[in-house]
Amino acid sequence: MPTEEIVKSGVERLPMWEMYPGFWAYTRWIIYAIAVVVVAVFVYGWWQRIQAYRLGRKAEGALDAKGARAGELLRYWIAQLKVIKETYQGTFHLLIFWGFVVLFIGTALTVLDEDFWRLLTGNKFIHGNFYVIFSFLLDLFGLLAIVGIVLAMFRRYVTKPKGLDNKSEDATLLLFILAILVTGFLTEGARIGVVMGAKGLNNVGYEASSFVGFGLGKLFGDSPALHKLFWTVHILISLAFVALIPYTKALHIFSTAGSIFTHSLKPKGKIIEPIPDMMERMEKGEEVELGYKRLENLTWREILQLDACTRCGRCQDQCPAYNTGKHLSPKEFIQATKNYWQAKWAAKRDAQVELSGKPAEGAAEAVPEGGKFLLKVEAAMNGEEPAVVGYVDSKVLWDCTNCMACMNACPVMIEHVPLITAMRRELAMEFDDSEAACKTFFKNMDTNCNPWGMNPGDRAKWAAEDGLPTVFDNPEYEYLFFIGCMGAFDAKAIKANRAFAKILKEAGVNFAILGEMEFCCGDSMRRLGNEASFQAIIAMFKSTCTDAGLDPTFKGKKVVTLCPHGYNCLKHEYPDFGFEWQVFHYTELLNQLVKSGKIKLKGGNGKTAVYHDSCFLSRYNDLTAEPRELLAAAGYRVMEPERRELKTFCCGAGGGRVWLEEHIDEANGIYRINNVRADEVVGVGAQNIVTACPFCGMMFDEACKRSSLEKAMESQRLVDLAELLAENMVVKEPKAE
Structure with missing residues (x-):
């Protein structure tokens, strides 16, 4: 439709091929052809990425409970509930994200309206009052997205918070998005200017709903050449952005959704998974993977989580080790592991080795079995230079307090603590790379089942002095009072346990203790990576209970303890080994009693x-x-x-x-x-x-x-x-x- 014929149209936005004759009437077919190439590049990039994720082993349960996972996606990806907990960065990220979502929906509806619905029916559904509202919302969210970009750039390049590092990919992504938004408004403004020239300013009041474009239209005036220029630049930049998503930081739009959707839905206290049937398999002489030292040890879900990390630094900002000057930065730990994965994938991809391990036709020589190492200690033991081929330093792993501040802060549900624990297992059980104090602790636990190496016979000494009943004195107990190692041997903790026992007696609670039969719960042993000794402690405890005529599962029994570490271990981790008790922290029980x-x-x-x-x-x-x-x-x-x-x-x-x-x-x-x-x-x-x-x-x-x-x-x-x-x-x- 020539420019002068626009006056005949109603309240709607005309596409390029209806506004201009000649070459521009065929632009839709050119765009279709380019779009096919863009989609092919996009799909190929994602196919490559998925192959890279599949370098990891199977992730049990990562795709179960799809309804609950969809709810997580709505809360934390769509609604951005964890992102907005940090007000400033949450605000600008929300503006950018939702600005992009609304503009994407608007673009999709426009394409559907102009390139499919009109071709099929001869009519349009974006017109009249709907067009007015539609245009207003697109301008509003587009403007908010630009505000978000400006706020993000101000934080990144002006205030420069300590936890945020800057790479060229960060600026590239922000400028790319900004270019799409700005050229979109320029295109809209030039289009409205042309419409004003054809209809007259007084006849295009409905375009005022596009309040940004309307103002620019007055500025540009009737300039078809300017409109064509802006439109061409905007379309090409937008299509290039889509094609490059799988190859740039823009990938996080989707990888973060994947990380959120597949994260563990188990209770937070159950983030450490046992090595299945470890003791039985070791007794049979089977080879057991003790921890993580190779890429193949990670699950595909863990690799996806690595890829979802955008280096926002929230985990690092909350980490007690990092904030007191230690080696550990949760962000850098994830990035180091991610770099290891990317190096391994690049080697396989460049050598054109198929996932089956068979060289593809014309492939280069297969990647060496060793390659680069995940743990620097492993690189050193293999005669390699750790600084060159090792990615994770053991000092980083030993600095972690397992406090979970990193996981609580991460807006995309990356699970740092299980990864660190899995690598600690390798250090503690395979390479014997643990600190001297750690080795002393392991020895004391293995010989006397308490951290200090104290006489196990003294575990119930103060409890006996205070006349606390054992499970044999009171077999009909309601609560099993699990005293724990600190409560048994540490003077300050003994005072607290005595006070708690006094309260229980005053409240008339029917309780008993295990006495000398009580073992260390093993929490510290497990979290320091010695899974074998942890499982051995549980096996000995169950055997002792069985020999004493007690039900080793404690089915239906209630347990109460003062130690939060023991509480978490007994409540969330012991059930993996057949325990069926109900566990309370003493603050829960006392609150009920009050x-x-x-x-x-x-x-x-x-x-x-x-x-x-x-x-x-x-x-x-x-x-x-x-x-x-x-x-x-x-x-x-x-x-x-x-x-x-x-x-x-x-x-x-x-x-x-x-x-x-x-x-x-x-x-x-x-x-x-x-x-x-x-x-x-x-x-x-x-x-x-x-x-x-x-x-x-x-x-x-x-x-x-x-x-x-x-x-x-x-x-x-x-x-x-x-x-x-x-x-x-x-x-x-x-x-x-």
Whole structure:
């Protein structure tokens, strides 16, 4: 349709081939041809990527429960609920993402309307009032996307936060998207200018709904040449972007969706999976893969997660090891593993080796079996230069406290902790590359089943002195009180356990202990990578229970413990080995007892308390309300540290680190994690520093004895919640004889 005939059209947007005669009438067919090539390049890129993912082994359960996974996708990919937890970067990412989504939908509807519906029916569905609303929404979301791009570039290149590194691919992606958006508006403005020239300004009021394009149209005037130029540039840039998605950082639009859709739906406390039938297979002399040292050890889901990492740095910002100057950066760990995968894939691809292992026709010599190594220690043992062919340093792996701050922060559900644990297994069981203190811990556990190598016969010493009934004294118990290693041998933890036992007695709870039959739960052993000894402990415990005439599954029994690490291990990990008990942390049970009136607390004391959230209670098990409710019930005004609940800062004890030496060099910015956290909670200024974890209590006890906190601790005290509640419990008067 010639320009002057536009006046005959109604309220709609005319495509190029209807606006101009001659060459432009055939542009649709040219675009169709280019689009076919673009789709082919796009599909080939994705096919290549999928082959790269398939270098990993099978991922059990990664595609089950599709309804629940679709819900995760809606919450965390579409609604961006984890992204927006960080206000500034969440805002601009939401603007860019939703701007692009709406513009994509608008483009798809336009193509459907102009290239299919009109050809089939002779009519259009984008016209009239719908066209007005449609145009307004596209302009609005396009403008918001540009605002998002500007905010992103300001953060990346002006404020430059510490956790965000910059690569050329970052700028390329932002500029590419910006170019698409800007040329889109320029094209729209030039088109409206042409329409104004044909119809007259007073007859195109409906185009004002395209408020950005309408303003540009007034500026450009009636210039078909300008419209053709902008349209051509916009179309070519847009098609190029689509073609390049699988080959650039733009891939994260889809890889993040895949990571979110396939992430583990198991309880957070169950992120460490056992090596199946490990003990039985080893006894039979079978070769058992102990940990991750080769690409083939990773699952395809884990490789997909590596590919989804965009280096946003949120994990690094929250990591206690990184923030105290240690070797570990969760972001760099994921990137190092990703680089290893990409190097292995590039070698296979370049050599044209098929996934079956058979060389393709005309293929180069097959890739050597060794190639580059995942672990630097493995490279060294194979006579290679670790700095050249090793990707992950063992120092990085040993620095992790398993606090899960990285996983809690990651907006695309990357699971760092299981990967680190799998590599630790290789270091601990295959290469014997563990710290000296770690080896001492392993020895003590293997010989005496406790971290200090103490006499196992003393495990129930204080409990016997206090007259706590064993399962043999009270076989009809309701709760099995699992005391744990800290509660058995550490003086401070013993005080807390004694206080808890006192409360149980006062509340009339029917409980018993295992006594000398109790074993270490093995949590630290497992998290330090010694899966063999962890499973051996469980096997010995079950055997001991069977020999004593107890049900080794503890089916239907309730267990309560003070240690969050033991709580998580017994609750989420022991069921993999046949245990069928119900496990409670003591704060859960005490909160129930207070609410039911079985425990009366004095209340009204007017004192203040700051509560430190244990990582294994908060992030692993979402237990943050119960301790605070108990403090409030006891009359304390709860004061909060800046980092709390799911964003709590680790005490440094998790992941078995409590038994290892922590390297410090404060002159060079390397600090103890417990010192940093202690400074934070002491700085709140509350009269009571409250913990609900014996590990946290031990770490804070050490940190609070420093001379720098001596004055502050004159008016503050460190106390376990169980002790605080026992002090504030209303004790029933004994009945008169």
